[in-house]
Amino acid sequence: MEKKWTQLWLAYRPCRESENGPVVRYTALEGFDLAHPVVKNAWREWRRGIGGMLGITPKLTERETLQKEGARGGLWIRRNEDGLILGGYRIHADAAGTVCLEAGEETGLLYGVFYLLRCVAMQRPLTELSICCNPDNLLRMTNHWDNMDGSIERGYSGRSFFFEKNRVIVNGRTRDFARLAASVGINGVVINNVNVKDEATWLITQKHLGALAKMAEIFAGYGIRLFLSLNYAAPMELGGLDSADPLSEEVRSWWAERFRIVFSAIPKLGGFLVKADSEGRPGPFTYGRTQADGANLLADLVQPYGAVILWRCFVYNCTQDWRDYKTDRARAGYDNFIGTDGAYHENVILQIKNGPMDFQIREPVSPLFGGLRRTNQMLEVQIAQEYTGQQIDLCYLIPLFQEVLSFQTYCAKQQDTVADIVSGRTFGEKDEKERAARPRWGMAAVCNTGNEENWTGNDLAAANFYGFGRLAFDTSLSAEEIAKEWASLTFSNDPGTRDAVVALLMGSRDTYEKYTSPLGIGWMVTPSTHYGPSVDGYEYSRWGTYHRADHLGVGVDRTDVGTGFVRQYHEPNASRYNRLEQCPQELLLFFHHVPYSYVLPSGKTLIQHIYDSHFEGVREVERMIEVWESLREKLPSKPYERVRERFARQLENAREWRDQVNSYFYRKSGIADEKGRPVYGALGKETGNEISVQ
């Protein structure tokens, strides 16, 4: 029995007809075949959306009769490649009120239809549109860390809807997921966890290929390519070989035969994502080979099938000794990959996490962006809120992603931001059409969905899924614009309600940052679960994630005289990060070990900043709850109650963070909060210098 689920922003709630009525009654289709699966789905979606929102059933007609039939125009969909790349579309209206949607191929048409549906839902008159949208990123992917037993690594919204009891699931939810993903421009989905173990190793065998082929067909109907994560040691675990050495002929033949089987069953498979030599996963380093040797072996063999290898750069030593002050996990990505820049074959794409550590609420941008100049690259972000509140705490991540995208790397005289690099504008083929012909650049998000009724556990976390897709397609969109769209489509067009939801989303990342770890130091989370505070939880562990606090100060010295990590950046970033006085305040403790008495650019001492921001963070959560409660009458009761329950847990979490972090630093430093608020010292609650044992 399939569980019921919501349609999120594709709910198509009834709305006023407005001026759009005449346009949506008749559609003419020119140069596209309605039998093509993507066109068929676009047409199906259009009818479903318009039917749901306006109670009208759009009809197909000929272009010549469009105006006559439609009285005041209609929708004219036509094929036109001029100025449009893969996925691009153009919409404009003529004086007679006919709205023209142009696309060079089917996915552009589909995205254009979703754009029009958004406009109808937001009551924007279609006849006023004049836009041309080509995607900034050619690959726009979600990565699902779903395991075949149905669990999800770092999943916070129930269980997998791709797998159950070691089998692949294909059902109505598969199609609805594809609709949701395509509606925001996602065109690639990796369905299984990058940690490929147990049954997942067998995904590339006959056992599962039939079901995967069905899934790939459904996805293809929405312009999405299916991808799989691969176990690098499959030649040993499946093939019984005694090595997975990328330079072994035997290993090469084994993979060649495996790929022949896989691609003959799923010709539409986009390729494979590989986590190698990372956190215990096997990889080429085991055999003294480079990451390029490992990636190229697979890439050459999937090349005849038009597929690619997405190779992750999350390679670091996870058995570090905390006593070792020279080894720096932040350096690892760059150190492990920079030497092989230019050695990767043309269908390898390196997938790089946004920061050098691991999806913390604040990190600098990975120096691999701007460091690698001759290698295809993708940006990996995480909308599964592993370290950012686990879909209990509200944390709208689009502002963070925008910061990353707009970061200037200084790797070139122009077009040197991360957005430029990952779109291929900086180092890819100069001609946009050529680049689009072989998509090798883009963005991926570790996804936050599961089989819960509302897909993302916290209803407000769906804004991250929506926002990631929209931003990956169009990196010039602002986080606020995206939030507005999402809130209108999901909840209401009423400006008061919509703006209140938008304000909650927009403030949430800063709030989360305030009550968790200070000024870019990161971590301080409960080991393993990664939810809630444990200031020293990772301090003496093997994971390389230290804050180095003592009685005088806190932070990691990554300067020239410290671990030297700053040198991985181009100038002037390297010097800016290197100098204490020039280092951006929000990253101070990432780059420097700073005394508690140090006066920050804000004019506060470090210790006072820690106290203030933590008290502020909790107050902000209290205010968020008030805002949410003021919306009770305006919102449907189920999501309202679900979110309210999560806000209550967030407040508890925020208080715990505040009190543990503040008390920890009070105990280390012996410096009292100058505002005399409750901080917990050795003997109990301490207010200023007076000790009052509770």
Ligand code: GCV
């Ligand atoms: C899938 C972090 C997470 C792991 C994850 C890993 C990765 O370490 O905690 O759950 O593994 O990142 O990105 O590979």
